[in-house]
Amino acid sequence: MDVEQVFREERGRLLATLVKRFGDLDLAEEVTSDAIEAALRHWPVDGVPDRPGAWLLTTARRKAVDRLRRDQVYAARLALLQVEVSRADPPAGEGLPDERLELFFTCAHPALAAEDRGALTLRCLAGFTTPEVARAYLVPVATMQQRIVRAKKKIKEARIPFRVPDAHELPERLPGVLQVVYSVFTEGYAAQREDLAEEAIRLARILRRLLPDREVTGLLALMLLIHARRSTRTELLEDQDRSRWDRTMIDEGTALAEIALTGGHGPYGVQAAINALHDEAPDFTHTDWPQIVALYDVLMTLTPSPVVALNRAAAIAMRDGAEAGLALLDDLADEPKLRDYHPYRAARADLLHRLGRSEEAAQAYREAIALAGTETEQDFLRRRLTAIEGRS
Known part of the structure; x- marks a missing residue:
């Protein structure tokens, strides 16, 4: 068993459980680090336990x-906590993912700045490193460090309790939680960590059962339609063998996308519809690019951003x-936000290559490589x- 992989998989769940039980984020982070250090000392000698x-x-x-x-200061709590530690350990992972989802809602507290909520949740509860969180939000690492410190300070000063919000509070906090779940998925998909991507899908299924909101349905559809192409994700869309795509997942995602768009348009539902058009096309040549561009036009009215504009430009290039x-x-x-965003450089490289401007395309690819955040x-x-340089 890969010890590093165990730590990646368990850190977020462990933090979520500890925060919920002790109500202190800093304490949870400290003892999580201590536990991992202890594992690094013991596991190489004793072996990785059956239930890490x-x-x-x-x-x-x-x-x-x-x-x-x-x-x-915590003396009054000590007796109860000591009793808890003496209990038999639960089976590994039992209940932890659901507890993590509960903490996602806790960290979406309206007293925290909107830009800080998701950053804190990804760093402390989803187990992301600070550079990974910074990449998810397209900001420098130093800026993200400041956001996380600011959010922790606000929690202490405002005495925000780590508790599951009441039912009437959930809809207000839902958008922030959806953003975090999707960030977990996109990081897992980009880094070829299927455990993260599938955990995000599982959490979205739970959310849909609890809150059958149109955007929850849209997010679940979007992730399913993207994840259906996971076996070919390291190739350009035009080069992918579509027979390797997961048709069952595509069928489910397409049906959910239709439900999400019934009676209105939300950002996740529109993105799901775009991916449904990609997945349903028999081949790249027969992709409905005019419809995809039209959907990006809708998305620009709902959530205008440089990234949406970038994707719209790529679709217009195909049309x-x-x-x-x-x-x-x-x-x-x-x-x-696009200055250090490697997909922007990669998109330029692809279009320059299509126009026969090979030297400029190669330079754009070099810039994209320098900015890419994962080895994949x-x-x-x-x-x-290499393909461009070989042809040149």
Whole structure:
């Protein structure tokens, strides 16, 4: 068993459980780090336990109790916590994903700034590193560090309780939770970590049972329609073998996308509809690009952003030609959020290559490689660069 993979998979669930039980985010992070350090000392000698999640949880809880014993402020809690530690450990992972979803709603508290809620949740409860969170929000790492520190400080100063919100509070917090779940999915998909992508889908299914909201349905549809192409994700869409796509998942996602768009349009439902058009096309040539562009036009009215504009430009390039798409990309060159966004450089590289401007395309691919955040993305871009250089 890969020890590093165990830590990646368990860290977020462990933090969520500890925050819920102890009500102190800083304490939870400290003892989580202590438990992982203990595992690094013991597991290479004793072997990875059969239930690594339970081992880490037990170790972290005991370390938390030790810390609280030394802090008289928490003396009133100590007796109860000691009883809890002495109980038999639960099966690894039992109930933890649901507890994590509950904490997602907790961190979506309206007292926190909107830009801080998702960042805090991804860093502390979903187990993302600070650079991964920064990449998800298209901001520098230093900026993201400040946001996370600010959110933690606000929680302490405002004494925001770590509790499951009441039923009437859930709809207000839902958009922030959906954003976090989708960020977990996109990071997992980009890094080829199916555990993260599938966990996000599972959480979305739970959300849909609890809150049958149109946008919850749209998000679930969107993730299913993207994940259906996971076996070919390291290739350009035009080169993918569509017989390897998961047709059952596509059928479910398409049906949910139709439900999500019934009676109105939401951002996730529109994005799901775009991906349904990709998945339903018999081949790349017969993709309904005019309809996809029309849907991106709708999306721009709902959630205008440089990233949506970038995707719209790529679709227009397929409908009207590479030159039309490149002109739109050039118009976005000064957008701050796209400056370090590698898909923007990759999109320019592809269109420059289609126009026969190989040297410029190669340079754009080099820039994209330098900005890509995962080894999977870098490998894909290197293959594209090699192909261009070989043809040149």
